[in-house]
Amino acid sequence: MSVIVVSGTGTEIGKTVVTSAIAAAAAAAGRSVAVLKPAQTGLEPGVPGDAADAVRLAGPSVTGVELARYPEPLAPDTAARRAGMPTLSPDEIAGAAAELDASHDLVLVEGAGGLLVRFDGAGHTLADAARLLGAPVLVVAPAALGTLNSTTLTAEALRARELAALGVVIGSWPASPDLACRCNLADLPASSGLPLLGAVPEGSGVLAPQEFRAAAPAWLDPSLWGTWSVQSFLAAWPAP
Template sequence: MTVTYVTGTDTDVGKTLTTAALAAALAASGATVAVYKPTQTGVAADGHGDVDEIARLSGVGAVHEGIRLGEPMAPRAAAQLAERELPDMQLHVDRIMELAASHQHVLVEGAGGLLVELDGHGRTLRDVAAETQRLVRTRFVVVCRSGLGTLNHTRLTLEALRHKGHHTPALVVGSWPATPSTIERSNLEALQNQAGAPFLGSLPAKASELDPSAFRQMSPHWLNLPAWARADQP
């Protein structure tokens, strides 16, 4: 079993679509997959959140979240406005481990970037991962932008992960344009050759607009799953 944390170099970089594509690709390989989002902030007018979008696109039914807050803000600020208390980190750890007991892969989608605070004590997705790492194989996928500034943001995120013992996080470009600029093509080459960070692939821009069946069919072609993600791995 493997717990894979999907974080981003920033907000709105494509974490939800990447999580959906990973879930679809893993399911297509024959693996059992669950998805957990510790904190959802900001929802559509119809109440549609990230886990709902992941379920719609990937077809994976085991999708769960820790808390849902209406304002599209950092979790602590959104919870204060809603006059609600954020779940303690241990609740998230327990939920993740419950899912890991019955699924080969658990995908955990963070909120915003890596060091966004998820509970009232300032603990982050990296801290949640540190706890599950004691119990089960734990991996990180970092979703990054294609445009200007992405190399610095990506390297800062990788450095923050490696500082806590996550030495080989994988990279995904969350939205690759149909007509990339010279800067974007240069960035892609640099990301593909980032030392110690396997490059899994890129999701095309507007992938969310595809019919779910097409999304599921294309996900294994967009993302090159590493060996540890194969369904036949213990």
């Protein structure tokens, strides 16, 4: 894998922290890593965005690139239209990722919100960019009640488009998981048909960068350059 597309089942579920963790783990394993954020919404110019956060957490050896920024916290197409700014096409996203791929071992393309959020007026989405790249998609999902439906819908959308799905990473695993969270550990793979490839503890994004980098591999499966074991995690958090 040289390019991985990171998509969520929604917004504010830990996509950037998961992307940063993968970047940190891969960099620690000796890979050169780039993080591409095609569309950053909800931030004014000069404010650090998701790509900058990934570099801060994963380390200065990671390359961070942002293609477009829109000030309102909306879907990229809507935010661009309201701001009177150009939208992004799948070709532009795929071209930028391919350019980074030529000089890095791993390129992580972090989407905006969910898989089918519109990037332009023609209705193109992150899925279209993934198809152009021929890249697998990693799904970031929450742990709480409701995640089975949204994760399974995302998995079905990937299969309908004949896109490869790597698996699911829980974006924010609570310190005191409730019954739904603990049941979802076993139910997510059964419902979505995707393997569970990691769980990032809640609050990890506010760790000091060096602490984040040291801990990141323990949150991720070996396929994502980590040391996390799904069997051990399930044993640690069995459903009551």
